[in-house]
Amino acid sequence: MNYSQNVCDLEYGTDLEYEELEEFHWLGRDGVTYEASIALQCKIIRVTLDHFEQYFTTHQAADVAWCVFDALVAIEEINPELFSSFDSSAKAKAYVDTFKCFASDRISGTKFPEDGLGSLGILSDPDYLFIAGGELVDPDPRVEFRSREDAIFRMFVATEIGDTIEMVFGGYMLEFTAKQALWLWFHLSIASDSWHHRSARNPSSGSLKCGLQWP
Template identity: 80%
Template sequence: MNYSQNVCDLEYGTDLEYEEFEEFHWLGRPDDTYEASIALQCKTIRMTLDDFEQYYTVHQAADVAWRIFDALVAIEEINSGLFSPIDSSTKTKGYVDVFKCFSSERIFGTMFPEDGMGSLEIFPAPDFLFIAGGEFVDPDPRVEFRSREDAIFRMFVATEIGDTIELVFGGYMMEFTAKQALWLWFHLSIASDSLHHCRISDPSSGSLKCGLQWS
């Protein structure tokens, strides 16, 4: 599968123009919704879930995205009809088609070179269908710390019995349906790939050109 798109051409120093929004419902409360978004912000990627915000480097975002993918693959292996009940909207079908293309060909996304800000490792746990975790350095902490070590938090992506996927950000945890996790995987992947392929085409002109190449 080849996918190529020019995503921005803007002045150096400004934010890349990528931001996607989706309405999520709280698990167990289908009538109670909140807004989720994935956006590029300067040199980081911002994930917003209701009033919670977490920032990632390119490598961190790609790492989280592909651990979500791993969790969805693990669930699909025990539930082949995982995405059958999902609505037939063009957008959602597109996410499912991309996922199935990657999972059927056992293609795993680009894991960008580590940046020294942490990574997630898959580890065996008898009580979990899938779990990966590690320590991340927050690239844009909401509180100013004296040292980088103070901005470290534990990040986990896990599914226990395959009914939901959990993301743990330090002391904060949220659960997602397969459809919600699919959306997070797709847009974290796009955002990290977009930011990774940014380049200053001509520093003297102050022009920043970004290209997304997904193959």
């Protein structure tokens, strides 16, 4: 029997319930950029980084988002002035203010009920300020996996020396600045939360517990 988590055909730009795009700079490549996007459709979240795509359930995406948040908290603890160096645009300020609101209240690890497709946990490694990892079942709606084992990939979120965040998606690794990671946390959080609370608010304009507004 084939193992399939197909929910719907997630086509870029077609009936998306949530989508956000941003231009990222490649670390170590001066002036070279790529497009990052986060999109939600039919309970599936797609993260696109240049030509790489990774799909998550809303539960998995919430888990990844809060690991990114905890990594950012670890960075802020040793470099509290870092976020003040970000640009002063309205969106950037909203991201920083939202992060500081959650961080000051020590709101961490909001969990939705397990969906049985894996989760991430904090790992102990003296070489890292923060590292979390685990096995996730890939819900890619375009792929028909022969078995559950074929669909499993290892996911890691880590910061080593407190200036960048590494994310490993199976066999693919990318490194992000704190500003880029803040964007990923912010919009993964909205995309994963918007499914659970879609009936109560518009994900593009809903308010936070801290009293802030999504940009």
